[in-house]
Amino acid sequence: MKDCNCIFCKIANGEIPSTTLYEDDDFRVILDMGPATRGHALLLPREHYANLFELDDALAGRALVTAKRVAARMKEALGADGFNLVQNNGEAAGQTVMHFHIHLIPRYENDQAGILWTPGSTTPEEMEEIRRLVVEN
Ligand code: 5GP
Ligand code: ZN
Numbered sequence: 001m002k003d004c005n006c007i008f009c010k011i012a013n014g015e016i017p018s019t020t021l022y023e024d025d026d027f028r029v030i031l032d033m034g035p036a037t038r039g040h041a042l043l044l045p046r047e048h049y050a051n052l053f054e055l056d057d058a059l060a061g062r063a064l065v066t067a068k069r070v071a072a073r074m075k076e077a078l079g080a081d082g083f084n085l086v087q088n089n090g091e092a093a094g095q096t097v098m099h100f101h102i103h104l105i106p107r108y109e110n111d112q113a114g115i116l117w118t119p120g121s122t123t124p125e126e127m128e129e130i131r132r133l134v135v136e137n
Contacts, residue, residue, distance in 0.1 A: 006048055006097075006098070006099050007097065007099075008042075008044050008048075008097055008099035008101060009048050009099060011028070011030060011044060012027075012028045012044040012045065012046045012099075013046055014028075018030040018031070019031040021041055021070060021074070022066070022070045022073075024066070025046070026045060026046060026047075026059060026062055026063075026066070027043055027044060027045055027046065027062075027063065027066050028043075028044050028046065029041050029042065029043045029044070029066075029070050029104065030042055030044065032103070036103075036105050036113040036114075036115060037105055037106055037107060037108060037111050037113045038078065038106065038108070039074055039078045039080070039104075039105075039106040040103065040104070040105050040106070041070070041074065041103075041104040041105075042101045042102070042103060042104070043063060043066060043067050043070065043101060043102040043104060044099065044100075044101050045059060045063065045099075045100060047059070048099055049099070049100040050098045050099065050100065051089040051090065051095065051098070051100055052087060052089050052100060053089065054100070055100050063100075063102060064102075067085055067102050067104060070104060071083050071085065071104050071106075074104060074106055075106060078106050079108075080106035080107055080108060081107060081108050081109050082106075082107035082108075083104070083105065083106055083107060084103070084105040084107060084115050085102055085103065085104060085105075086102070086103040086105060086115065087100075087101070087102045087103065088103075
């Protein structure tokens with residue numbers, strides 16, 4: 001399943017060195033080279049899956065449990081005040097490396113990391129239309 005041209009395959013499998021915070025048979029958690037905040041890390045599966053929709057269900061479950069455990073350790077060790085898990089799928093959603101990954105982003109009071117969005121607006125009709133499209137088709 002390894003993709004030879006994929007940088008995260010090489011990092012996850014140790015062919016390219018990285019600063020590793022955690023590793024097991026399934027995953028490696030590394031520090032991001034362009035951190036949003038101090039300690040921003042990435043959880044990478046060793047196997048290549050392009051995105052969440054390709055990910056094996058059992059591995060998806062283990063990914064979240066592993067992210068939770070590592071995030072808890074990071075939060076304590078780094079003295080973070082909060083924590084974001086971010087997971088982008090597709091270019092439109094900001095994914096730039098097409099190997100599934102979860103961002104582990106420690107947050108600090110007033111850190112100014114631009115992760116949250118400005119709330120938009122909707123209508124009851126639009127909400128009903130969306131519900132119908134997702135639930136009834
Ligand atoms: P995406 O935008 O795909 O959700 O996130 C990709 C992330 O990978 C970015 O935060 C970027 O800084 C990080 N990144 C890209 N290439 C490398 C690399 O070679 N090493 C490390 N440590 N991080 C990388
Ligand atoms: Zn890959």
